[in-house]
Amino acid sequence: MPAEPPIDSPRRLFEAYELLAAGSTRPIAGGTDVMVAITGELGPIPERMLDLSRLEELRGISLEQGALLLGARATYTEIRRSTVCREHLPALVEAAATIGAAQIQNRGTIGGNLANASPAGDTLPVLLAADAVILVGGQRGEREIPVADFFLDYRKTALAPDELILQVQVPLPRGRSLRFRKVGTRRAQAISKVVMALAWQDLGSAGWKDVRVALGSVAATPIRARATEAVLEGAGPTPEVADRAAETLAGELQPIDDVRSTAEYRRAVSARILHRLLRDAGGW
Numbered sequence: 267m268p269a270e271p272p273i274d275s276p277r278r279l280f281e282a283y284e285l286l287a288a289g290s291t292r293p294i295a296g297g298t299d300v301m302v303a304i305t306g307e308l309g310p311i312p313e314r315m316l317d318l319s320r321l322e323e324l325r326g327i328s329l330e331q332g333a334l335l336l337g338a339r340a341t342y343t344e345i346r347r348s349t350v351c352r353e354h355l356p357a358l359v360e361a362a363a364t365i366g367a368a369q370i371q372n373r374g375t376i377g378g379n380l381a382n383a384s385p386a387g388d389t390l391p392v393l394l395a396a397d398a399v400i401l402v403g404g405q406r407g408e409r410e411i412p413v414a415d416f417f418l419d420y421r422k423t424a425l426a427p428d429e430l431i432l433q434v435q436v437p438l439p440r441g442r443s444l445r446f447r448k449v450g451t452r453r454a455q456a457i458s459k460v461v462m463a464l465a466w467q468d469l470g471s472a473g474w475k476d477v478r479v480a481l482g483s484v485a486a487t488p489i490r491a492r493a494t495e496a497v498l499e500g501a502g503p504t505p506e507v508a509d510r511a512a513e514t515l516a517g518e519l520q521p522i523d524d525v526r527s528t529a530e531y532r533r534a535v536s537a538r539i540l541h542r543l544l545r546d547a548g549g550w
């Protein structure tokens with residue numbers, strides 16, 4: 267294995283921004299993705315590394331003004347243990363519980379999952395379905411990026427090289443429901459074959475509104491299935507609607523064949539998961 271790159275561990279955000287602006291440095295949070303990369307087998311080794319572990323601004327999970335605020339360094343174990351997350355965003359807790367196993371959950375962070383931008387990142391469909399917003403910062407200031415605008419292409423994001431993810435902000439509209447499902451080979455240490463989050467607000471006789479169907483592992487980036495959302499918008503979770511939505515989803519997705527699964531399996535399983543979620547929501 268090659269020598270580890272030099273690492274800076276700033277305590278203050280402005281110092282981290284200066285180091286990033288100087289270029290050629292790669293942030294490291296939990297290291298569960300980066301440490302795999304620094305063997306050099308998966309691309310160039312970073313010249314320097316920027317350790318985020320002393321930046322207190324990136325920590326914490328709280329509830330403020332109707333939104334759940336997750337510091338970029340919130341780990342999966344912290345999310346699982348957080349009473350605020352369990353009460354207000356249990357789908358994220360479920361997603362966190364499926365990631366790797368205990369060791370990865372102790373180290374891996376939500377900011378790392380976003381910046382790594384794997385199409386199989388398990389928290390990403392939940393954040394997409396929840397209309398989450400990412401607060402990022404650098405020497406040029408801070409800005410907010412909706413998760414829906416964050417993933418540009420395979421592992422390409424809207425984050426500039428001199429910016430850090432600071433916080434993930436999840437609005438918590440009254441009456442929204444959000445469900446999560448992951449299909450992998452095993453119950454732990456399994457990269458997803460399909461991962462889905464479904465969100466809606468139930469208006470009773472007026473049907474569902476603000477429906478979100480978000481998926482991972484079925485495209486180059488985490489995606490929303492807009493045609494399927496349109497079928498569900500204004501409708502209710504009846505058997506007929508579920509059939510139509512599942513059929514639309516199977517037609518809408520263009521997954522790939524890869525080592526983990528075939529396109530055909532992914533398409534069929536996605537439709538099946540959606541149907542099951544709608545059946546559970548409808549109680550039939």
Ligand SMILES: Cc1cc2nc3c(=O)[nH]c(=O)nc-3n(C[C@H](O)[C@H](O)[C@H](O)COP(=O)(O)OP(=O)(O)OC[C@H]3O[C@@H](n4cnc5c(N)ncnc54)[C@H](O)[C@@H]3O)c2cc1C
Nearest residue numbers: 295296297298299300365366374375378379381387388431
């Ligand atoms: C054995 C194993 C099992 C795994 N299982 C799963 C799984 O089931 N599901 C899943 O989704 N993932 C899984 N992963 C991947 C990984 O654990 C997650 O993506 C994790 O969230 C990465 O977070 P981290 O803090 O470790 O990121 P790091 O490795 O520290 O960083 C990842 C990337 O994000 C950048 N980065 C990190 N934090 C910031 C920030 N605040 N601002 C800007 N850039 C930043 C880094 O520069 C790097 O490019 C697994 C990994 C391993 C090794």
